[in-house]
Amino acid sequence: MPRPILATIHSAALRHNLERVRQAVPDAKLWAVVKANAYGHGIENVFEALRGADGFALLDLAEAERLRQLGWRGPILLIEGVFEARDLELCSRLSLWHAVHCDAQIDWLAAHKTQQGHRVFLKMNSGMNRLGFPAARFRAAWARLNALPQVEEISFMTHFSDADAPGVDTPGAVAPGQHGIADQLQRFHEVTRDLPGERSVSNSAATLRHGADAQVRCDWVRPGIVLYGSSPDYPQASATEWGLAPAMTLSSRIIGVQALAAGDTVGYGSRFTAEAPLRVGVVACGYADGYPRHCDTGTPVLVDGVRTRSLGRVSMDMMAVDLTPVPQAGLGSEVTLWGRAGSGALLSIDEVAQAAGTLGYELMCAVAARVNKAVD
Numbered sequence: 001m002p003r004p005i006l007a008t009i010h011s012a013a014l015r016h017n018l019e020r021v022r023q024a025v026p027d028a029k030l031w032a033v034v035k036a037n038a039y040g041h042g043i044e045n046v047f048e049a050l051r052g053a054d055g056f057a058l059l060d061l062a063e064a065e066r067l068r069q070l071g072w073r074g075p076i077l078l079i080e081g082v083f084e085a086r087d088l089e090l091c092s093r094l095s096l097w098h099a100v101h102c103d104a105q106i107d108w109l110a111a112h113k114t115q116q117g118h119r120v121f122l123k124m125n126s127g128m129n130r131l132g133f134p135a136a137r138f139r140a141a142w143a144r145l146n147a148l149p150q151v152e153e154i155s156f157m158t159h160f161s162d163a164d165a166p167g168v169d170t171p172g173a174v175a176p177g178q179h180g181i182a183d184q185l186q187r188f189h190e191v192t193r194d195l196p197g198e199r200s201v202s203n204s205a206a207t208l209r210h211g212a213d214a215q216v217r218c219d220w221v222r223p224g225i226v227l228y229g230s231s232p233d234y235p236q237a238s239a240t241e242w243g244l245a246p247a248m249t250l251s252s253r254i255i256g257v258q259a260l261a262a263g264d265t266v267g268y269g270s271r272f273t274a275e276a277p278l279r280v281g282v283v284a285c286g287y288a289d290g291y292p293r294h295c296d297t298g299t300p301v302l303v304d305g306v307r308t309r310s311l312g313r314v315s316m317d318m319m320a321v322d323l324t325p326v327p328q329a330g331l332g333s334e335v336t337l338w339g340r341a342g343s344g345a346l347l348s349i350d351e352v353a354q355a356a357g358t359l360g361y362e363l364m365c366a367v368a369a370r371v372n373k374a375v376d
């Protein structure tokens with residue numbers, strides 16, 4: 001028998017979350033963002049459920065090839081564009097749309113020999129200062145691209161740094177982490193106002209929080225995290241409050257039980273000390289499975305669908321949980337690290353991530369290759 005840890009990918013939840021985004025922005029087209037191997041879920045595991053999207057957005061050329069192999073003939077967008085000139089050959093061959101965010105990418109296109117007209121998303125750096133042409137150089141970049149015979153269609157994109165920010169959302173200086181989207185949105189629309197072409201600005205947080213505004217939803221939205229059922233702005237709103245369903249359950253079983261006396265400790269570093277007699281379940285899940293080592297005692301876990309807590313340090317292959325709230329649990333009992341227990345009880349990945357000082361994004365992407373995946 002293999003180790004009992006398993007990541008189950010829920011097709012119905014993926015479909016539900018896609019529909020949830022559709023409802024939020026019914027007149028926008030939707031790029032399902034499946035970068036990082038579909039946020040750790042596996043592109044082949046999510047493809048069928050998400051094929052109702054208008055296109056798939058990702059950034060790894062090998063992942064784009066896999067989508068074509070799976071039979072997707074619709075749009076695929078490389079959101080970082082190509083990494084070197086010869087990547088354009090694959091773009092032509094697989095009809096990939098690609099972002100253009102720097103001059104070198106325009107140079108490569110200008111030198112690229114192709115019969116196939118390319119569709120590009122010209123990317124503006126509207127304030128995040130990651131990828132894209134700054135507003136002042138954006139129109140010059142557009143003019144260069146527009147003059148290229150290799151280019152068939154130019155669309156426009158930008159990316160928000162603070163779409164999940166609480167509070168303030170009006171233009172002007174505010175406290176760090178509270179910038180909202182107003183400044184970037186204004187800059188983007190000012191500079192692109194009279195340019196012909198489609199537009200895309202919104203990630204998950206912008207789509208759900210501000211998608212009612214036509215300037216925000218534009219022609220295409222680019223949701224990622226919400227498709228997988230994690231909240232885009234936890235803890236302001238939970239996934240359940242957003243009407244999202246977890247697309248992944250990470251489950252395992254108890255493979256050992258220890259009876260602690262008062263004063264006994266658990267795990268490396270003896271970071272947890274029992275104050276009274278305590279039953280401890282040892283779970284087949286550790287940081288080599290992608291579970292965050294960073295969370296100490298108190299991270300929520302479900303045992304037989306009942307909420308309890310982790311105890312002490314997470315080891316490479318194991319972790320300990322408190323069995324006090326589930327006295328009937330023992331060897332073989334079901335453990336839900338996140339997602340949905342057999343009983344239907346939910347444990348949000350966002351809550352686990354918060355206990356580990358990170359985000360649901362990181363946890364789902366980090367599920368290790370050694371964890372088997374099943375699709376239901």
Ligand SMILES: *Cc1c(COP(=O)(O)O)cnc(C)c1O
Nearest residue numbers: 033079159203204222223224225
């Ligand atoms: C990752 C990414 C998205 C999706 O972001 P979420 O927060 O997961 O919705 C959208 N656009 C770009 C450019 C991205 O890199």
